[in-house]
Amino acid sequence: MAYLELHNIYKTYGQGAHETEVLSNINLKIEEGEFVAIVGFTGSGKTTLVNLINGLLAPTSGSILFKGVPVSGTSHERGVIFQNYSLLPWLTVGQNILMAVKEAFPKKSKSALNEIVASYVAMVNLTPAINKRPKELSGGMRQRVAVARALAMKPEMIIMDEPLGALDALTRGNLQDEILNIWGKDKRTALLITNDVDEGIYMADRIIPLRPGPRATLGPEFKIDLERPRDKTALNDNASFKKTRNAIIEYLMDIGDARKSEAKEPVILPDLAPKSFVKYF
Template structure:
């Protein structure tokens, strides 16, 4: 059986000539249907580039991306994207934002079906009371939930989450993590989560795959996470395996990160300065 989503030797660079930066180099990845995988990496390692490639917002320079065996060619409703900065349209209400997406994917729905569909997914993220509100009236966490609802309502094959929680405070983050896990179980969608938080990856994903630091970032050794579902944050925190996994991933990231640090090290020669002392100016009391 062919893999659900497959990346084959994907490379991407920005700029040209001397200023060219190779962001991603030879990225290979296979995701099975219904899997929840997490990509963890340092900031600036090309995580967003990776999501944009899969979403079809940008095209790879080399290699190819296959979804269900078909080559990805531009963005499409089969891949729902949740952006880091919510990307809700501020002139539309919560309902309007979700509706815009639903109308686009299911143009044949009539008015009542449309409303029911929108309400179902807004309800799934527990935002029914805020249906008529404008995004500017919502907190960051609520906005991100609208964004998730919008992506889910399009009934995509795969949900691409681009650091969805990194702009939120720790408490909201925690509750949304649990919600994302629940939504994944209920909707049985394939999810690819990009994050800079190793704990988040371990808590949610079946596999955590580190992205080595850029330039020339590529996916490193994967870590299989075998905790039971539904996952419980407190139980997992207490689990000795959690610490082991976490330390292993952190150690790995540290190792590849050190490599990056070493290449940047430079020796600075400090100027040799001596204070000028004019003896007459000072009276020293003994």
């Protein structure tokens, strides 16, 4: 049995005539220790999918099994890194992480909890900023806090919803390496949602495209057989990398074109002629 299983997931919003089907017939299996990336266009229902897996939303039909048990509500076993960091602005970096750690390990003593906080802050290289508030940090630093907060709870699976989407290319590259390093240490199961194919290929074992919504569904998977640790510069000349990359992009472009042509149904314009006002004068 797989670690995380999604069977025939449907998710609709609204009711009656206003009902829109966002996700349709989603089937997914993730094995333990695997790093899976889901790539898709903006607005294709990626965040809905993530919220179904982390338990913030419930599917309209279908079942989600985590280690064989149906998912009902959120759990400390699945850590989430949100797209917009979602740090609490009135707490410092340390307090933000401490709040999570306190919930995850309610029995530990205060000093033990503070030690955990300090070690995870150090892991994301933010020790000098531990007493700062999120407002005083840059986007990359904030996302590192969010990463530390998710990991400090020692989740068995990390779910990342476009974690690096709002960052510039350089910071993005650095954080990709940092996340991979951390993941490489204890090989937790990871699910990455992204709109960047290169990021997916660089980080994941498997890439699954999400066909755009409404009625979004998962496309065929692409296995990435590159050795770890991967080298970003060398990757550009790697034949296998190029092949997979082109295949995925081609697939996504085809869907995009198909969607566009769907929208290109001819619109019949009313037959209008400019009216002459001459006779009124």
